[in-house]
Amino acid sequence: MSKVTFPQDHFANRHIGLNDSDIQSMLDVLGYESLDHLTDTVIPASIADDAALNLKPALSEEQALAELKQLAAQNKVLKSLIGQGYYGTHTPKVIQRNVLENPAWYTAYTPYQPEISQGRLEVLFYFQTMVTELTGMDIANASLLDESTAAGEALTLAHRALRGKRNRCLVSKNCHPQTLEVLRTRATPLGIELVEFDETSPAESWDDTFGVIVQYPDTYGTVTELTDLCNTAHENGALVIMASDLLALTLLKSPGELGADIVIGNSQRFGVPLGFGGPHAGFFAVRDQFKRSMPGRLVGQSIDVHGNPAYRLALQTREQHIRREKATSNICTAQALLAIMATLYACYHGPTRLRSTAQRVNQLANTLRDECKAFGIQTNEVVFDTVTLYDVKAADIVSAAVKQGINLNQRSDNTVSISLDETCEEADVVSLLNILGSSKQSLDMASTAEDRWLRSDTYMTQDVFHKYHSETEMMRYLRRLSDKDIALDRAMIALGSCTMKLNAASEMTPVTWPEFSNIHPFAPHDQTLGYQKMIAQLEEMLCACTGYDAMSLQPNAGSQGEYAGLLAIKAFHEANGDQQRNICLIPSSAHGTNPASAQMANMQVVVVKCDERGNVDLIDLQAKIDANPAQIAAIMITYPSTHGVFEEDVTKVCEAVHQAGGQVYIDGANLNALVGVAQPGKFGGDVSHLNLHKTFCIPHGGGGPGVGPVGVRSHLAPFLPKDEHNTERTGALISGAPFGSASILPISWMYIRMMGARGLRKATQCAILSANYMAHELKANYPILFTGNAELVAHECIIDTRPMKDHGVSVDDIAKRLIDYGFHAPTMSFPVPGTLMIEPTESESRAELDRFCRAMQGIFNEYTAVKNGDVPIDNSVLSNAPHTMDFVLQDNLDVPYSRLAACHPDPESDYSVKYWPPVGRIDNVYGDKNLICSCPSMSEYEASE
Template identity: 60%
Template sequence: MAQPRSPSLRDLEYHGAFIDRHIGPNDAEIGAMLNVLGHDSLDAMTDAIVPASIRSPKALALPAAMTEVEALARIRAIADKNQVFRNFIGQGYYGTHTPNVILRNVLENPAWYTAYTPYQAEISQGRMEALINFQTMVADLTGMDISNASLLDEATAAAEAMALARRSAKAKSKVFFVSSGVHPQTIEVLRTRADGIGIEVVVGDDADAAGTDCFGVLLQYPNTFGQVNDYKALADAVHARGGLVSVATDLLALTVIASPGSWGADIVVGNSQRFGVPFGFGGPHAAYMACRDAYKRSMPGRLIGVSVDVEGKPAYRLTLQTREQHIRREKATSNICTAQVLLAVMASMYAVYHGPEGLERIARRTHRLAAILAASLRHAGATVGPDFFDTLHVVGIDAPAVHAAAAKASINLRTIDASSVGISLDETSTREDVIALAALFNAHITDIDALDGKIADALPAGLLRDTPYLQHPVFNTHHSEHELLRYLRGLADKDLALDRTMIPLGSCTMKLNATAEMIPVTWPEFANIHPLAPANQATGYKQLIDELEAMLVECTGYDSVSLQPNSGAQGEYAGLLAIREYHRSRGEGHRDVCLIPESAHGTNPASAQMCGMEVVVTRCDANGNVDVADIRAKAEKYSQRLAALMITYPSTHGVFEEDVVEICDVVHQHGGQVYTDGANMNALVGVARPGKWGSDVSHLNLHKTFCIPHGGGGPGVGPCAVKSHLAPFLPRAFGEEGKGGMVSAASFGSASILPISWMYITLMGTSGLRKATQVALLNANYIAKRLEAHYDTLYTGRNGLVAHECILDLRPLKDATGIGAEDVAKRLIDFGFHAPTLSFPVAGTLMVEPTESESQHELDRFIDAMIQIRDEIRAVEEGKLDREDNPLKHAPHTATQVTASEWKHAYPRELAAFPLESLRQQKYWSPVARVDNVYGDKNVFCSCVPLEAFKGEIEAFSEPNVA
């Protein structure tokens, strides 16, 4: 009898590859699911779904897949090309020690980094408590009434402050005055934002601000050269003219100098980077905005507030949700859709860990080192500016010679001009650093302690902090590692993230963020590079960035990519700016109309508005497709003014529309450009490339398609990919010439998380990327097919199939039973699932996107839950369950409710708690019952909750409109 053939070496190597780790269903499960759909292969199914007019005729020109060991070795070789110098450059970026308990248990913990934006309040209580801590920390230190839950970076936060001041100030001027002491990268982003929306940015000396007719000013405190100035008189003068005062500041400095709120600031922005978040070559870092109570309903970004659940217990939620300005579409004043939650959590926990005394100790030590260094430099004949916190402006020197000596000592200083340098000390600075820095100027310190005893502080006496901060118990309790570890674990246990369950959010692509992809992020060679370090110290970063850009060019069919935008909405903005500048370069600056289908995500019209474009909405037909006839009619009507069309493909409704090539042709015929929103790129990679079917520009969501984790609502990366004619207008790097304006503070945005996407593409290779897309299509269609007897799928494409997501229509059921989509979303929590996307893009529906990473077992678990929920709705239809008193209306059910001595409902406790038998083996319990959204908006409270509130005294914080 013949021996069975042994598997080949190639077969054995393939099955050791990463592809099988990333893609949830194995080949047998794929076959079984294809059988349910009536297709015999993934390729046959793909051909049935994707229009032939856009399908790519050949495979992506990318290398074959690597194993995790191979890919990590390759990226290690790239990382080793970076040189980690001691950095004293400052300019808004500082060295910091990430407490190891935070590094391991937040940044490297999937319970935190795989969570989604806390739109479903009940299963997001842990991360929202961490964000309440962040808001409280910022409000306390800045002296403001209220703070948001993070913004993208300091420069874009300053741009948002400019826009907030414009719409809130009494002054009617179009001028925004910016101090020349503001960080230069911030000024660049302000100029980009102001262009096209009628704001004139005037940069000048602080002394000129009081005499300038403007609607607002922006000050830096301490300023970019380190000086701490008294701005009270200036603030009074600006207020007297009806203007608002915005201040960019430093949280660590505010532990020892007076808060901006104490001397008259109206809006305060900054970056929490130095609270435990590494340089990362520029990001991601959590910025913030805080303001006076009067402006809270206009403040952009997310805001965590405190409400109550149905039992009257405190519960966190996103409050004042119109604050996410893109929801207002073309009336929006901001397109913000991504925060920096993971980094905000790190910064907040840094404050929790150190407490007010620890933070002040770090600040005072940093200042003492700076004061000692300043004294030694003055003794050596250099001139050092007065009144500083941690940054010295050293003038009257031979700066090139100093830089040359510093380079030999592996030290980076800030380049200012030929006769001056900047030196910023920080938490990581040591006595040895001060001695080495002094030696660069021929100053020799022999006894630091003796020098310390002779030198006074350099903080201005009139600006010393005299108000308390961080007095809430949360900042005064968890100072041992054991206590903080347990606090972090307790918060994570309240939440649902990908480490527990599928998060089937349509349009959000919550897929596997593999451990191997995450590992390089915290390597010192990536984490500890300053964004303004000399280029020859970042050759590894350059290689990685160049290679990732080339990978994305190949995946999309475009010609050039900018990685500067650090969110998807910012990528949209960059793409529209490129279109605007392209038209201007051709003498067609009058083109200002942007066509946007009514089904588009709100960031589309918001981004267009920010570029000074007029939004014209186009219709969708009865099947949810873009109405081609209406686009044609409006393109003709606005032919002389047409700037762009923004479409999403596959559509926001989850289908591949047949006419996309025709649509592109129509727009081009009338002189416009086609912008394709890349939110749904997970349905295209390896199958179709928008740059090849007629699209001119797309943004990509690396935090969706290319595996960067959502982190509870950020970080994100939104690269902008364009055809060659738009390439000259992409965002320019800081300090470089170019036609495009900067959209982020750092040249490469959130550079430190780019290794994640590089690793993903390298691990998957050309065949793996295509298979991932096909399985994403398969999983979505499998869910739609299995549920078709229970729920209507609202829209389908060719052959009755959907793309990578399906919309389940709950509206007929609500009409019949009163049970709506929100009730189903909350009931899913009882089954241990995060809800699908609720009421978007169609009110009363659930949009489901399972991604390729979910196994058939997990899909079936979700399907079983949805079928059980349908049975419960049917019981209401048949009168077996009461229309109001049923498990859907009262979901989610907490452990406290179902174990209480009294059960108040007509349906059994067991049905509430264990609607499926499998839940008896593993059960997630919501920490709160259904949250009262209306209460939270009427009673705005957005900082740490008094402890007595958790003892039932909710009135302690429920006064109307308290901040």
């Protein structure tokens, strides 16, 4: 059992926070000779795999960047006027440098602890405000994954609104093609009938129709009068879903004014790079009566204990990990970082400049349209930014444009669409006309759209959209916002099941390379060779890490990976004539997205009990199988278990399900405990989704983006999400873009390429070591709820804080008090209510682990003072936490403890880096009873005054 060491320049030495001395001293504390000794003890022999992963030798940071740069150079960056929901945009440098490239923003976690998330919550609140005002709706959420999946969520919301009593939805053939495809994916398992129609003509029938979906402006650029359609739909008891475009809505009448009930779309063109399709923040807005049915996250304004306004996630009972199989959506994430960028873009420009940008784009499009008509080319009549040419030799035009460095959208043999954007100038229109055969060298600019299409109301009148138009003010605003939050750039975030590890700068660097960021998702294949090769290599790397035979990178969140995996299983059974297999077995400890995804796939969820040690109850499992052997489709398990334990009998679980003819789905949420030591694809898994935003270093970005690829054994490979780059895959389209959030895939490529097989194995071993070390240090005061072999845990542990409740100290008190110590709380009350689940990851140093343990010891001492009656619980340092500067510095501080104890409880920590929470403890009940999810407009404000 030799010690694992690396050359000095090996990236693993930078990524792993423990040095060799720390590792040995921590092993000594636990009583183990080496990392291998610890691993051999904790990993069940039935799944252990010591064989080196089939990966290339590790590269240094500089070497890996150089190799990736060679791949990136094989992409061709043209001006893409393809449109179809994706457009060129200018990312303001002040936002690129201070948000997209700033770890204070991209390493933050989902704002479940709102007191230390006020900066990002504030901007997401403004995102909701912006979307609400531009769409003319009553309320919007804090973003969804992309436009196509947002359309899918709108479809099912409308279906539920009529309690499933109607089963037919009219869908315009003029919607974006990828949206139509994802709608089919969502509708098929649920038995919803989609009927394509043309909104320019009356619908043939409204019988059994619950909804109608239209694109405004449509995919060809045409703006259609939709008021009559909306009225007719409402008269027939149907809801109207309108896909739209935020830039267009700064100019055109809002969907709300036209009569829409639900509005969805993509905020990408507000300063977010194309990135080969993602990540981009989808938006979702509804009329007031649907606010409690809306999927995803909703930021609301409440008050803190001192009566000050404060932001929080509202209506959190809608979160899917709570609703489980009763969930209406499996969405448990967002695109927070991208929604933040889009909002700040709007703040930086303000409504006046946004509208002028829209007018200029519209003017260029109208000029192109008029010149084409004068030149004898038939086009669409009413446009915003897209001109569609009819009865032309499409291939010749597209080929000629490529030679001039421009991509156009060939819709058919005789149809071409041209989508202009904010990056276009008059010279681009001249070039387009020359490509079409004109000899013009200058233009007479056309007017903007007719008044009958234009909105006359005001929008975005709030101060935030008018105060930060200079770079100086924006830069300082961004600094003030980030100072309010705790992200990984401040402290360890020991969130169990979330794996908040280092997102290294070298991994993040390629994201903003133009060869990756400026590529349209539907660019010609010969222009994306670098992306294709990088993606193929990443798929191979992930297969090597997991033991699977094929991998799809299309799902743009873990929840979407789950859904894709279940659809693959469903399609496999159907191909074998086993349509009756519809039961999905799910342990009671599973994350709530598992039963939610099964419900979306129209599978029947059957819950399997767990025993007192947190393991799947084999007796109950067999009983559930025996009750319906021919109906078993799959089991969904998480490994190591959600309880943080390597279950000894996992292979028996897999064998039992396989013998019944079912498939084994292994949730990859805890893969950080497996890479390099065991492979789910080899010990019984047929399919797994992975979380690249956990194990493979894509940052969480304040609640998103994420990537949830799905890996499968060879027999399921044909049923992976369809991919025009790989015609052997025939499954359902999961996201709008072929490779989901492609522009952040270089992060994981870099991580694996720099770590190599030995580095990845050591990272896993150090994650397991750190978790067991912390469990050892904490167990005297906080019982470890579940353990495995030799009383060891996996890469995370659950500490039991429920006994403290007997003396009035809740898990909330502990979480809020940790803020005073400068920490984000671990995962609260999941999977066991009233407990904390701690996952330190391999990236944290021994000093940081010890600092957290000191904080927990300090909190236990504070609890003991309450328990002994030395301090009243209702005025204790715990019940008053977190302590703001205003509270601590008030003249008459009426508390039975010192100011120093309130704000600097750990004397060993550095007082100079003190984190001050901007607000006190937030009143959640008040926020839900008084639901405020957007800023009032100036007219509303004046009326209330």
